[in-house]
Amino acid sequence: MAQTEVLLTKEPAPQTIEACDLPHKKYDVACNTGAYTSSGLATTGFRTARYLMDEWFQNSYAQYHRAFADRDNSERQRHEAKQLAAETEALAQRTQQDSTRKVGERLEDMHCWKSELQREAEELTAETDLMMAQKLRLARALDATAVLFSIATDNLQCRERRQHPDLVRDYVEVELLKETELIRNIQELLKRTISQAVGQIRLNREHKETCEIDWSDKVEAYNIDDTCTRYNNQCTQVQFYPHSSKFEESASTPETWAKFTQDNLIRAERERLASVNLRKLIDSILRDTSEDLRLQCDTVNLAFSTRCKDLDDALHKLHYHLHKTLREIADQEHQVAALKQAIKDKEAPLRVAQTRLYQRSHKPNVELCRDAAQFRLMSEVEELMMSLSALKEKLLDSEQALRNLEDSRMSLEKDIAVKTNSLFIDRQKCMVNRNRYPSALQLAGY
Template sequence: MAQTDVLLTKQPAPQTIEPCALPHKEHDMVCNTGAYTSSGLATAGFRTAKYLMDEWFQNSHGQYHQAIMDRTHSERQRQESQQLAAETEALAQRTQKDSTRKTGERLEVTHCWKAELRREVNELVAETDLLLAQKQRLERALDATSLPFSIATDNLQCRERRQHPDLVRDYVEMELLKEAELIRNIQELLKRTILQAVNQIRLNREHKETCEMDWSDKVEAYNIDEMCTHYHNQSTEVQVHPHSIRMEESASTPETWAKFTKGNLIRAERERLASDNLRTFIDCILRDTAEDLRLQCDAVNLAFARRCEELEDARHKLQYHLQKGHAHSTLQEITDQEHQVALLKRAIKDKEAPLRVAQTRLYQRSHRPNVELCRDAAQFRLMSEVEELNMSLTALRDKLQDAEQALHNLEDTRMTLEKDIAVKANSLFIDRQKCMTHRNHYPTVLQLAGYQ
């Protein structure tokens, strides 16, 4: 550029040589004035404004000299112009070639950033799609938890209809309460995670749009620069734009330009990594929650099975004590006791006749006259007979009272056993037919994990 400035600097103008001036004396003579003027009539018409020979030669010599100098200056100017034209042509070609090379380098840089932005946009789109799939899994898993929660609450409500003494807070109820609480906690966790996924999807799309806008600007700039690289001196679409050299105030620098795109890529990559981590976190949550629910379901089912076995065993024992035909059963004992009561009543009734006979004999013998009223052996035997019969009747009546009380107790025991058997049957019906049958519809691990 310095060389160009030197070449383009205006050369100093050559000194012009004035035409040869006449001396004042000859000038005065020519003009017919001054001390040497001849005003004679003889020279009238001949001494007009004419030059002297010396003046003519001097004037010719001056013209020759001026022509030589003008020609020399013209040749020098022509050589300098040719040299300047050649130099400016070479400079223009070098400058144009350098500008084309710089524009090509700019194209390469723009293409690299454009490719990076396109890659990041594609990765963000793919990551957002994967996160959307995880969000759908979360929603399906959340919907799948409604059935286990309804099963657990229905089991608790059904077991409230148990009768005393089976209406107890057993380990089945504790496991059901634990299951209901676990499902509520999992539902809250899934809802929070869904909100987190929705927010992350919004951030992914915002940064994707930012990168797409940057990519679109770079595509347009790339097309413009590519079109500029195709321009040459013979292009027909080039025009004069005198004001195009002005730099826009809002124009960026290469540093700020690269920093802007790099910042967009860094932020997009950061959100993409956050989305990837969130997907991994969601996968862990769904896997752990599904396993926890199935483990708790198995624990509840095991508790139900254990409780049903206990109820069945208790019912069998009650039926064992109550069933007919067994030598030591309650019903058999009630039957035997009823027979015993009947025997005692018959024995008491059988003792009444001998007592009446003995008392009648004593009464009749008390009417014997005078000395015949003797306390003989027969009298003593009748008296002892009456006492023995009274003692036997008293003992029989006491035994009858004990037997009737025992029979009453057996009847109460039978009623208690039958009621307890009915309670156990009701409890078994609730646990087996209502609860455990309903629990057969519990979702699978794949459904709880959101895959179905």
């Protein structure tokens, strides 16, 4: 009874696989009807179906063909899968090799730009150091001009202590004023040049920092790409990053990437060349200013030497005239004394003559005669009076000449003192002070 239920629940046979060449046939459960069906008492109570022999063979053949088709399809799938695996493996290897080559090319590009940036940064560093040295030279030259200015102004102040009539605007003072004006102009020029040098140093450092930042970024990128080139299928550090295959919005293109570094290099090179030109200009400025200052210094020194020579000549002549004047004063004093003595010597003859005339005027009567003796005594008195008058007049003239000589002596001595003071100021004060004048190397900032 249980067997009968199993047969009743048997499912129809599966359809034939399309790979089989047999015609499609649907196998249904046989009905207990027809000429060849079993019926009767022996089968009473069995509600089951039986396959026919032809159907059984057909079902077997269908199973064979289905197995054959499944095997054939499986073999084809295996062959296709093997071929696909081989093709994908080769493609993956080629793609990985090409990617590695591209990353290697990128490494070469980055190495090239990195080297250029490093070279430019080093050149900017060296140029900045040279510019710092030039700035130091400018500062030293400016300090040296301060010494020059103090010397020139001290010379002018010292020469203000000259006395009249030597307090004149001579060629020494003219050259000293030119020197002070030249020093002021050079100081202004040096200050402006120092400001330019400071600004150029700042620009050099800014562009050097820009190149170093770009170089640092490229070093980091180079290390990343270099690490990427070392990855292979056997590495244990690799893993899946599903979202890494998309482009970042801030990513640059090869053109903008190269242009960015190229622009940095161009700007750095431009500033470096500007710094080189400024250094050459500073060299020229320091050389020219040093030459101008030394030339003016030589001109002033020559003017001082000439002026001192003139003062020496004047002093020599003054001393000569003073010596002659003193000698003439002595002679004039002797002459005055001689005139006084001569006047005094004429007093006795005059007294004698006047006494004789006085005594003869007392002659009595006719004895009071105008004889030859009387005329001679009168002429003697007149001659003596004329002599005294002439001597006194000459004495007055001699005394006036003596006073004039004394005035001249005082004037000469005063002028000698004035010129001695002027010579002392120019030679002992000014020229000695000018010995502290900086050398050409110090004026050039060394």
